[in-house]
Amino acid sequence: QDKAVKIGALSDQSGLYADLGGPGSTLAAQMAVEDSGLAAKGWKIDIISGDHQNKPDIGTAIARQWFDVDKVDVIVDVPNSGVALAVNNVIKEKNGVYINSGAATSDLTNAQCSPNTVHWTYDTYMLAHTTGQALVKAGGDTWFFLTADYAFGAALERDTTAVVQANGGKVVGGVKHPLNTPDFSSFLLQAQSSKAKIIGLANAGGDTTNTIKQAAEFGITKGGQKLAALLLFLTDIKAIGLETAQGLNFTETFYWDMNDQTRAFSKRFAAKMKNGAPPTMVQAGVYAGLRHYFKALEALGGNPHDGVKVVEKMKSMPTEDDLFGKGEIQPNGRTIHNAYLFEVKKPSESKAPWDFYKLVGTVPGDQAFTPLSESKCALLKK
Amino acid sequence: MPDTAIAEAPAKAATTGGNILQVRNLEAWYGESHILHGINFDVNAGEVVTLLGRNGAGKTTTLKSIMGIIGKRAGSIRFNNEEIIRATSDRIARMGIAFCPEERGIFASLDVRENLLLPPIVRAGGLSLDQIFELFPNLKERLSSQGTKLSGGEQQMLAIARILRTGASFLMLDEPTEGLAPVIIQQIGHTIARLKKEGFTILLVEQNFRFASTVADRYYVVEHGKIIDGFSNAELAANMDKLHAYLGV
Amino acid sequence: MQALYAQLLVGLINGSFYALLSLGLAVIFGMLNIINFAHGALYMMGAFVAYFLLNNDYLSIGYWPALIIAPIVVGIFGMILERTMLQWLTGLDHLYGLLLTFGLALIIQGVFQNYFGSSGLPYAIPDQLKGGMNLGFMFLPIYRGWVVVFSLVVCLATWFLIEKTQLGAYLRAATENPTLVRAFGINVPRMITLTYGLGVGLAALAGVLSAPINQVRPLMGADLIIVVFAVVVIGGMGSIMGSIITGFALGVIEGLTKYFYPEASNTVVFVLMVLVLLVKPTGLTGRAA
Amino acid sequence: MTALTDDTLPVTARAMRDEMIVFVFVALALAAVPFTGIYPFFVMQALCFALLACAFNLLIGYGGLLSFGHAMFLGTAGYCSAHALKVWALPPELGILAGVAAAFVLSIVTGYISIRRQGIYFSMITLALSQLLYFIYLQAPFTHGEDGIQGIPQGHLFGIFDLSKPTVLYYVVLVGFLAGFLLIYRIINSPFGEVLKSIRENEQRAISLGYRTDQYKLLAFILSGTLAGFAGSLKVFVAQNASLTDVHWSMSGEVVLMTLVGGLGTIFGPVVGAFVIIAMQQYLASYGQWVTVIQGAIFVICVLTFRRGVVGEIAHYFRRSL
Amino acid sequence: MADEFILETEGLTKEFAGFFAVRDVALKVRRGSIHALIGPNGAGKTTCFNLLTKFLRPSAGKILYKGQDITAMAPADVARMGLVRSFQISAVFPHLTALENVRVALQRQHGSSFDFWRSKSVLNRFNHRALELLNDVGLSEFANTPAVEMPYGRKRALEIATTLALDPEMMLLDEPMAGMGHEDIDKIAALIKRISAKYTILMVEHNLSVVANLSDIITVLTRGQVLAQGHYSDLSKDERVKEAYLGAGHA
Ligand SMILES: Nc1ncnc2c1ncn2[C@@H]1O[C@H](COP(=O)(O)OP(=O)(O)OP(=O)(O)O)[C@@H](O)[C@H]1O
């Protein structure tokens, strides 16, 4: 039996997403290998990591080389939707396995779905639905959107709008801002004068953190309007600081301080991180996704090189791990698990360096993610 | 013949004032190309000395070497008995040597006034602005125009004018009459004569021999990076034939 | 109408960052003929120095001293760069300076990313400048008001220093023909080093000013640098007043675009640049290239 | 006097002979790549960038025009080829043609706008134009924004060559590269190239000799832009995607770097530079976060000690033109 | 009339922000003559040249060349009509050899300048003519020297050779002798004399012996205006010319 597996952790190692994926994702992959205990069972597992620099062509070149030269079997992480989709094609062509944790685009399990792909942690559909629904239900029935002016932002806004309206809310306006805007004051003034109860931030990364910070400065949150960040990571909150971020609502599928298991894992993880940071949900997704992959390999008993077969096996097994709990992988590759609505703590409530979130609600996986009936994945038509 | 001339030149020179500049075995290179092959000459305080020579003989290079703006030099240059071959050009300038380059070096980003006021005063005794305008009335009219918008001749005037302000007592003028109208050349002649009277020492490079003869005390002839001859103004008539041969007139 | 006033004011605030940054860039370009690609990285360093000075883990002495200390620290760092590297490029094509500083920017940013990650560090607004004023048509955070006033003062002081003093004339002349200026008795290398320090210090100052508004991030400058280049070009390369005015004006124009046609607000600066260069080949107030 | 005529010829002839020997050598080495175990995709990618850098070098090295927006030709051709191949399902040869044609048109327009500007302003106006284009492509529907056009079919060239076979693709790319390279070489050493050089040296004088210099610069710009577009079209087959990376200003910057590292104004420099930079990106990728630091350090070292670029230094050492 | 005068200007004026560098100049240059333009520094001679060759746009006035109004033409087009200039600050292609410098000019005239697909060896057919021209100005030994390495005076000579290569009908020489040694001055003077049989020459020169020996007619400019016109012998006696240009002590 062939029991050699090679894992490629492909991430942004130095750019915008390096903190939420990057070296931490590689570490998560290593921990997954160690925790799987497969080595003791005669498996030989190697990890290599690469930096796609947020460029699709570098990403595909690395992926291709990994398959052709390094004989990689599975690629994990890959934040940045553009790169993620590009790599998706290569993996399909090479019949590898793709466990994406870092990318937000729900295309990976819709129009561009592939039999080789599992999309683990989150996607735009989920973000829009959980946050939107929860806030409208809590009384936030008028919305104003600050949207990053590209496909990702548009998708988030569109999906959230649908949810808001479906729940009886109203969108009173919105403004599209260019990607990587350093200053949001103009847009925030417009949001302010709209008098909407909720200002939905359909953007990501530095754009989101800057909006939040500047909203505080212009007294928007003090004035009674609430911010809803549709995509936000633990590291972002760290960057903004609790003083400014407090009260913010958003959704994640993993937080280090959920239960004993997550705390235990996070403690081990943080001890190995250079800055002592606990895992982000993306890094947690890399870990959990790989653990599930290893389970599938064990079930297959060997010969891990036929990607479609391995992924089929993964889909056939329910998922369960310490970090995301119970769930399943749908035929389109979408992993379904709980999503959590959080609120950022006040500085006075925070007791430890990374103690940032208060849990305010849980959305079961089948309500959070795209229902199969709505999925545009060609795999489902068979 | 040339060798004796070199040997004799300093001896003859030592008559007027003290010896202010002493150049010995000066060699200079532009990158790889060896331009000066051992220049020897002296200048005495209060004299006007003219370097003559054909195009490309190395006259400009000699002046630049003294000023310290040639990459590679060897030999000895003593100014007021101080060795300056290793000094940086800003130090040399502050010792009282001023240089007016043949390409004029007018600054395009400065207006005429700024160009004129640019070189810092290194000691008292320079010309005042009024005196300068008296010499070069054109400049006064064009004070606020951009330096390089001046006509060729006006630029030459400006280049000379600005070093007269600094108070440096040792002036090196590289072809100061190039491109100037005869009237202005005459004026420059008068200026040089006056400067000399006021105690300035002047080292001149000239192609315009006729002009040089009206101001110079002594001449050196440069050829192929060497001084091949030297004589005083008094000996000029006697040396005219030789000179014509040197310069190919 | 009220909204418009608000947008104009907000634009002016942003403009003051553009102005400060492009001012430093213009000083360096105008005087050293170097297109300082490291400007963004040095701006970032200014913000980081401010962060160190504020943060409890480090020095904890606060915002106000940082306004002076950060530019000095970063300025000295810049002077070391100039002395050890940039100096060797005098007289070469622009391209080499641009590339060298580009490399330096990569190094500086990379090192900071290694130690501080890429998502950024929080920096609180100093207590004295917290809060805001209600101007009727908008809520103006006091800190932003301070930024406009302060940077305007710094800009004008720099302009005066460079354009209206003898020092400025030396600098401009030395750009054109350093050898000759040196032969007039001016220690050009030292002057150039100091100038670079000044330009870099201005960048650092902008960094300190922006720390409380933006995230203190290793890449905070990298994102901005191209726009700042554009400002310098529109103003006319090397023209001090040109970049100050263009900086403020661009802020306002960008603000208005954000209001009327937000999709174009990233593009407007480049449209402007193309238009200006088509009409005035050397920028608004530029001298020949 | 006739003796002199005979003297003058051998100088250029010798240079040309040297260059041809090196060219044949390089071409043979490249043709041997598939037999060496070197990863062909890496070489193909490098070849595309090498062609781009050569096209760029034509403009800066021989025309004295530093374009800071050459990525726009690469990216535009890439997008158009990709769109033609994927959406219109055109065969590869027409796909390439579509990309090249797009770059050609774009270079006429942008060239017309920018060519009259001098020095740094020329660079900046090209930068501005490429940034404009970048933002247009970011939002245009057919480019699919930040996702890019993915999964482009490679198809059969002329209905015969199956481009999905790496070896076939490799030789097609190689032939494309060599053809482009030879064309550039010829342009440099043509009567037109001579005029271009003289314009670079002293434009005012060229005008006074009766040259309408703008037209020459424009032609150079168009040639360079179109060839850069050709590189972009070839790249589509290699990468099988077209993305915003290729139109971003940092790509324009990278081209400048490649050319510089290899040797500005040398014939082989851009090729070497492209290989060095691409190799660096590939092999440093495993150094994670330090990658930018290492890259930066290499540029600094290059500029400080290797200013002529790799090829430039070698040529200088042997006192040859390469 | 157009036959007699190759170049004529009427009311030619150039104003720089209130300063009249050239004012109301009427100039007539007779075909086949050597016409000298002299005047004190800043009189507007170079500006005049710039106007005639279209490097500057006149504020007012008209320029007729071979009877045709060229006031609105572009500089390259004027050059193509055979009106070619040299520059006051020497203008060569520094990194091209002397031979290549001249060839660039020959090439323009004989087409093929846009041929990017042909080998430059087609240019070798110009070598012979280029060497001839270099020989004429005494530069044969410099044929393979890059212009940047040539002494100043030689560069001026090279510039003239390049200009001649265009086979112009009329040449405008701005201080062709400036910075040259006596030897070269004599050579170039002889050259100008020789070529003047074929071409019309308008030149600016401060070297009076050259002006006196070469020119058929002289126009004196001061402060942008024509002060006097005539032969050297007449002008040198003219008190106004003496005062403005020649200087008091002039014999
Ligand atoms: N920058 C340079 N690089 C290389 N060679 C140079 C350089 N400048 C001058 N030369 C050469 O050095 C030699 C001496 O030049 P220099 O300028 O000193 O001559 P000169 O006597 O002043 O002549 P001229 O009367 O023409 O001004 C000449 O052969 C010249 O070609």
Ligand SMILES: Nc1ncnc2c1ncn2[C@@H]1O[C@H](COP(=O)(O)OP(=O)(O)OP(=O)(O)O)[C@@H](O)[C@H]1O
């Ligand atoms: N572009 C310009 N802008 C402003 N003033 C100018 C410009 N060009 C020339 N001038 C001025 O016009 C006058 C005439 O200049 P021009 O160059 O024609 O003189 P010139 O007769 O050639 O003198 P020279 O014999 O010194 O070369 C000068 O006073 C000059 O300062």
Ligand SMILES: [Mg+2]
């Ligand atoms: Mg000289």
Ligand SMILES: [Mg+2]
């Ligand atoms: Mg003149």
